[in-house]
Amino acid sequence: MKNYSIAKSRRLRSTPYTSRIEKQGVTAYTVYNHMLLPAAFGSLEDSYHHLKEHVQIWDVAGERQVEISGKDSAKLVQLMTCRDLSKSKDGRCYYCPILDDEAGIINDPVVLRLNENRWWISIADSDVILFAKGLAIGNKFDVKITEPNVDIMAIQGPKSFKLMEKVFGDKITKLKFFGFDYFDFQGTKHLIAQSGWSKQGGYEIYVENTKSGLDLYDHLFDVGKEFNVKPGCPNLIERIESALLSFGNDMDNEDNPYECGFDKFINIDSDINFLGKEKLKNIKAEGIKKKLMGIKFDTKEISLSGSLDLKDENNNIIGELRSACYSPHFGKVIGIAMIKKPYWEVSQSVKAEINGNICTGNVCDLPFI
Ligand code: THG
Numbered sequence: 024m025k026n027y028s029i030a031k032s033r034r035l036r037s038t039p040y041t042s043r044i045e046k047q048g049v050t051a052y053t054v055y056n057h058m059l060l061p062a063a064f065g066s067l068e069d070s071y072h073h074l075k076e077h078v079q080i081w082d083v084a085g086e087r088q089v090e091i092s093g094k095d096s097a098k099l100v101q102l103m104t105c106r107d108l109s110k111s112k113d114g115r116c117y118y119c120p121i122l123d124d125e126a127g128i129i130n131d132p133v134v135l136r137l138n139e140n141r142w143w144i145s146i147a148d149s150d151v152i153l154f155a156k157g158l159a160i161g162n163k164f165d166v167k168i169t170e171p172n173v174d175i176m177a178i179q180g181p182k183s184f185k186l187m188e189k190v191f192g193d194k195i196t197k198l199k200f201f202g203f204d205y206f207d208f209q210g211t212k213h214l215i216a217q218s219g220w221s222k223q224g225g226y227e228i229y230v231e232n233t234k235s236g237l238d239l240y241d242h243l244f245d246v247g248k249e250f251n252v253k254p255g256c257p258n259l260i261e262r263i264e265s266a267l268l269s270f271g272n273d274m275d276n277e278d279n280p281y282e283c284g285f286d287k288f289i290n291i292d293s294d295i296n297f298l299g300k301e302k303l304k305n306i307k308a309e310g311i312k313k314k315l316m317g318i319k320f321d322t323k324e325i326s327l328s329g330s331l332d333l334k335d336e337n338n339n340i341i342g343e344l345r346s347a348c349y350s351p352h353f354g355k356v357i358g359i360a361m362i363k364k365p366y367w368e369v370s371q372s373v374k375a376e377i378n379g380n381i382c383t384g385n386v387c388d389l390p391f392i
Pocket of ligand 1: 132201
């Protein structure tokens with residue numbers, strides 16, 4: 024597949040870190056929430072191995088925040104998600120599918136409860152702010168909805184814990200997974216969560232003070248030398264092996280949360296009010312007809328730029344492949360696919376045309392590992 028350079032403009036927003044990562048060797052961008060999101064620093068496979076062993080600093084400013092504040096903010100946030108937030112706590116993050124009235128997925132953000140009247144929705148790639156504003160206007164909610172200047176920098180990899188301890192002291196080691204708190208860097212407070220879009224562990228720094236954030240970015244590279252710190256970005260191979268889903272790739276508005284395996288984030292039995300609740304009850308009663316599953320192919324190369332039909336031995340279409348990569352762990356191509364109900368059996372054989380050749384493989388459960 025031939026690649027093309029991306030034409031920058033005001034509409035395709037840069038981040039405060041862009042000039043730095045360009046000096047540091049970014050080689051590919053994707054677009055996320057109308058913003059540049061680095062997609063590669065040279066070989067994906069080299070970055071994958073480095074991420075699993077050392078520590079990386081990522082410019083994930085494209086994970087924008089939708090801030091909802093005001094008297095009705097908790098009501099609006101709850102209206103948007105099927106996850107019960109009635110017992111949520113300040114200083115905690117919640118992975119929350121956002122649904123429309125048909126229970127189709129709008130987004131799968133991390134929701135941060137700053138306090139009962141102030142929330143950040145840390146969004147995947149869709150315009151949640153417009154949806155939130157529409158709901159607030161239609162419901163006459165007393166809320167303020169903005170996209171604040173918050174530019175996340177992620178510190179990911181097994182050595183992220185030692186690196187962050189070196190900068191922020193012992194206190195940061197007490198932070199629990201999906202907890203957040205404020206930490207001082209040279210006199211400026213930064214909101215830091217133990218989270219991130221890899222399964223290698225790490226933190227996300229929600230930078231509000233750009234000047235201090237850039238000083239911190241540089242400082243992390245300075246003091247991180249002993250941990251072999253490198254610039255990086257969400258890694259296609261690591262995230263597929265870890266089955267971290269990507270909105271717009273693995274699922275979209277045509278899919279419901281049951282089909283995506285989000286069962287543990289769905290609360291249809293409590294008395295909370297959210298869009299799509301009745302629809303979800305029906306879906307649960309009837310049962311779903313497609314779901315996300317893994318595929319392993321007996322081939323070593325793939326480059327997907329859209330979805331790919333999957334067929335059985337009789338050429339019946341059994342589903343569609345939505346993301347895929349070569350996995351060093353399995354020594355073959357693996358992928359995430361939406362599979363139709365009659366074909367859910369693990370080890371169901373599949374074939375697909377990859378790079379002009381018919382490749383065979385098998386369906387498996389998610390996560391792969
Ligand atoms: N961090 C922040 N914002 C984000 C992302 C992020 N917004 C966009 C995108 N990523 C949202 N998608 C996800 C998907 C998975 C997770 C986080 C964001 C995740 N899942 C954990 C898991 O699957 O193990 C934990 C889920 C849980 O148990 O609550 O971390 O990365 N700020």
